[in-house]
Structures are given as structure tokens and as C-alpha cells.
Amino acid sequence: MxxxxxxxxxxxxxxxxxxxxxxxxxxxxxxxxxxxxxxxxxxxxxxxxxxxxxxxxxxxxNIEVLYFTTILKVIAIAYITEFGAQICRDAGEGAIAAKVEFAGKVLIMVIAIPILAALMDIMIKIIP
Amino acid sequence: MADFLREWVINIAVIIIFIMFLDTIIPNSSMKRYINVIVGLMIIVVVIKPFVLIKDYADSFNMKFLETSSYIEQGGSAADSTEISNFQRQMAVEIFENNLKKKVGRIVDNSTDSDYEEVSIDLRLEKDFESKDFGEIKSIEVIISKRPKEVIEVDRIKIAADEDAEVNKNVINKDKVEYNLNNSRISSEIRDGISKALGISESIIGVEVRQ
The missing domain is CATH 1.20.58 (Methane Monooxygenase Hydroxylase; Chain G, domain 1)
Structure with a gap:
């Protein structure tokens, strides 16, 4: 097992x-x-x-690959960041752990930005 | 219309189930909030998709998405990409040079007999990326040396008559001329072969045959 x-x-x-x-x-x-x-x-x-x-x-x-890969990327970043941050915290470096988490959050936001931009673009176009 | 509605409903149902499943996977930390924001955006995209399709904005959406993501990716990796491309160019030049050397080596092997052993090939290429003639062959120097023969020790020979010495001298001279002719024939053959194989002028090819 x-x-x-x-x-x-x-x-x-x-x-x-x-x-x-x-x-x-x-x-x-x-x-x-x-x-x-x-x-x-x-x-x-x-x-x-x-x-x-x-x-x-x-x-x-028939789900678009676009959504799927984005979500997967976000989860992977979250996991890796969490892993790194916890190791830093175990070593007693809380400050570094916080920075690692911050980097993870920024990268997740970077992934989200294209979706947000596309959505905003559509919204503006739909509303007459 | 029914197909379209069916697809829409399936899309929403699948993405909700999928997100429910992923919700159990995601790490339980402060990251969860950020992930939820993105997941929320996704759901909005899936739900408003029919409106997008009706208005024929689907292509526009995909275009905008790709445009923004490529802009973000380029910003981060602009410096890296120039470094990588320079490195790749250098590698390509090295590979090109090695292949060229191998090819010239094969031509030399074909043109000479097995007596010639050591072949040294010196290539000069235009390696400046900025130059108009980048990759052009500037010159090729081929030096081939004859395999050293074993020295056979012979007994001392006494030459009694002057006539004999004269005859011997002539013979030696004759041999030398013959030998030089042979060398020049080999070098011109090699030069000709390289020039034909690579399509370059014979004037930039130098061939030297050493003893």
C-alpha cells in the first residue's frame, strides 16, 4: 500500500x-x-x-483546453509554492516563506490576467 | 439551437463538477482565495459564452487571451530568449564546422591512398552574426602527412667509381621529380574534389602534402 x-x-x-x-x-x-x-x-x-x-x-x-490548462497551472503553482514555503517555515525562515508565497500569488495572478483581459474586452463589446 | 443549448449546459455542468473535484485537491492555504478568483472568472466565461457566440465574439475572445498571454510571457523572457538564441547560433555554427570538417576529411580520404595518415583540416568561417556573409567559408587549409615508414638499417655501401655515383645522382633526382609530381597531382585532386563538393572557388583552398 x-x-x-x-x-x-x-x-x-x-x-x-x-x-x-x-x-x-x-x-x-x-x-x-x-x-x-x-x-x-x-x-x-x-x-x-x-x-x-x-x-x-x-x-x-468538449471543454476548451484553455480553461483546463489554466486551472491546472494555477493548482501546480499553488502546490509548489506551498511546498517551498513550508520548507522555509520549517527551517525557521518565516520571512522567506512569506516571500515565496507572495511570488506564488503574483504568478497565479499573472496566469489570471489574460482571462480577465479577454473577459473585460467582451463585456465592453457586448454592452452597447 | 437544441444542440447549442445542450453543449452549453454540458459545459457548465462539467466545469462545475471539475471545479468541485479540484477544490478538494488544492492546498488549504492563503492561496485558496486566489485560486477561487480564477475559478470564478472561468465560470463567468463559461456562462456568458452563448452571448459571446451569438454576437460572434468568440474569435475576438481567443485572440485577446492569446495576445495578453504572449505579451506577459515575452516581457518575462525577453532577456533569456536573446541569450538562448545566441547560444543556439553558436552551437549551430560549431555543428556546421564539424560536419564540414568531416566532409572535407572524407574527400581527402577518397582522393589519397592509405599511405597518408595524418590529415589536419583548418577551416575559417565567417562567424559574425551581424555580417552579410555569415556562415560563408573564407578558407580551407588541408595538410596531409605521409605515414612515417620504418627505417631499415643497411650495411655501409662503398661507391668505387665516379661514374656509378653520377648514375645514382641522376636516379635520385628523377625520383624526386616524380615524387613532387605525385604530390602536386594529389593536392590538385583534393582541391578539385573539395571545390566541386562544396561549390566554392579553388583559390580559397590550400592543400599541403608533407613527408
Missing amino acids: DIMKIVMVGIIAALLAVVLKEEKPEMAVAISIVTGLVIFVFVITKLNSVMTVLKHFAAKA
């Missing part, structure tokens, strides 16, 4: 990090980063297959 593997990796890494925190805090941070990466990569491959199925259904239901 995959969830068992992930949970075991998590528990072992947490124990190691707790033990090492007193002696070598920098190693504890490294362990948390590596564990996060391992779990992230493991889960992202699973998520990839889900996304392929969703894409297939989106194509079948």
Missing part, C-alpha cells in the same frame, strides 16, 4: 529530525527537505495519471 510507505517514510523522518534537532539542527532541516521531496515526487506521479484521465474527459465533454 502506497499510503503505508509514505506514512512510514514520514514517521521515520520525523523521528530522525527530532533526534538530530538537538545535536545538529542543520541536518534536521535537510532531512525534512529530502523527505518532503521524496513524498512530493511519489505523489506527483500518481497525480499525473489522474490529470491524464481528467484531460481525457475534458476533451470528451
Whole structure:
């Protein structure tokens, strides 16, 4: 079972990090980063297959690829930002974590801008 | 009309189900608000699509979307793209030079026999991107050297008569002339072959045959 593997990796890494925190805090941070990466990569491959199925259904239901890819991009940015910010927070760098989150928010807004612009354009054209 | 309505309803239903599903996936953080804004925009787009289609603004919508996204992407990557294109040009020139060298090497191999072993090819190309003649071959220098033969030790030879020495001298001279003729024949063959294969003037091709 995959969830068992992930949970075991998590528990072992947490124990190691707790033990090492007193002696070598920098190693504890490294362990948390590596564990996060391992779990992230493991889960992202699973998520990839889900996304392929969703894409297939989106194509079948005649949903425009434009909407679909935009939403997927936004979710990917959100996840990666969250991941990076949490690692920074674990290392005790709250300020850097806030900056990472800020960058993520800006990038999400950048993705949203084309939709917003197109929508505004249509609105202005429709209203006589 | 029925088909159109059917498609519209399917679109709305599918996108709502899809967003409900994605709502469970998205990370539970401050990002959620921003994602919701975009999702809301999407729903507005899907809902007003019939009006867009009736007014025949669908193309205009897509055009505006693509225009804005390309503008945003270009702004971020303008510096990167020039750097990348310069690097790609350099790589292309290198590959071109290597291929040209290989080709010249093949021509030299075909024109000479196996006695000639070491072949050095020196190419000079116009590498200035700004130049009008970019990529043009300026000159080709081919130097081929003969494989060193093993030296056979022979016993000392005594030449008694003057006549014999004279004969020997003549023979040596004759050989030398023959040898030079052979060299010039090979070099002209190589020059001719390269000139024909690459379509360049023979005057920019230099061939040297070394012992």
C-alpha cells in the first residue's frame, strides 16, 4: 500500500529530525527537505495519471483546453509554492516563506490576467 | 439551437463538477482565495459564452487571451530568449564546422591512398552574426602527412667509381621529380574534389602534402 510507505517514510523522518534537532539542527532541516521531496515526487506521479484521465474527459465533454490548462497551472503553482514555503517555515525562515508565497500569488495572478483581459474586452463589446 | 443549448449546459455542468473535484485537491492555504478568483472568472466565461457566440465574439475572445498571454510571457523572457538564441547560433555554427570538417576529411580520404595518415583540416568561417556573409567559408587549409615508414638499417655501401655515383645522382633526382609530381597531382585532386563538393572557388583552398 502506497499510503503505508509514505506514512512510514514520514514517521521515520520525523523521528530522525527530532533526534538530530538537538545535536545538529542543520541536518534536521535537510532531512525534512529530502523527505518532503521524496513524498512530493511519489505523489506527483500518481497525480499525473489522474490529470491524464481528467484531460481525457475534458476533451470528451468538449471543454476548451484553455480553461483546463489554466486551472491546472494555477493548482501546480499553488502546490509548489506551498511546498517551498513550508520548507522555509520549517527551517525557521518565516520571512522567506512569506516571500515565496507572495511570488506564488503574483504568478497565479499573472496566469489570471489574460482571462480577465479577454473577459473585460467582451463585456465592453457586448454592452452597447 | 437544441444542440447549442445542450453543449452549453454540458459545459457548465462539467466545469462545475471539475471545479468541485479540484477544490478538494488544492492546498488549504492563503492561496485558496486566489485560486477561487480564477475559478470564478472561468465560470463567468463559461456562462456568458452563448452571448459571446451569438454576437460572434468568440474569435475576438481567443485572440485577446492569446495576445495578453504572449505579451506577459515575452516581457518575462525577453532577456533569456536573446541569450538562448545566441547560444543556439553558436552551437549551430560549431555543428556546421564539424560536419564540414568531416566532409572535407572524407574527400581527402577518397582522393589519397592509405599511405597518408595524418590529415589536419583548418577551416575559417565567417562567424559574425551581424555580417552579410555569415556562415560563408573564407578558407580551407588541408595538410596531409605521409605515414612515417620504418627505417631499415643497411650495411655501409662503398661507391668505387665516379661514374656509378653520377648514375645514382641522376636516379635520385628523377625520383624526386616524380615524387613532387605525385604530390602536386594529389593536392590538385583534393582541391578539385573539395571545390566541386562544396561549390566554392579553388583559390580559397590550400592543400599541403608533407613527408
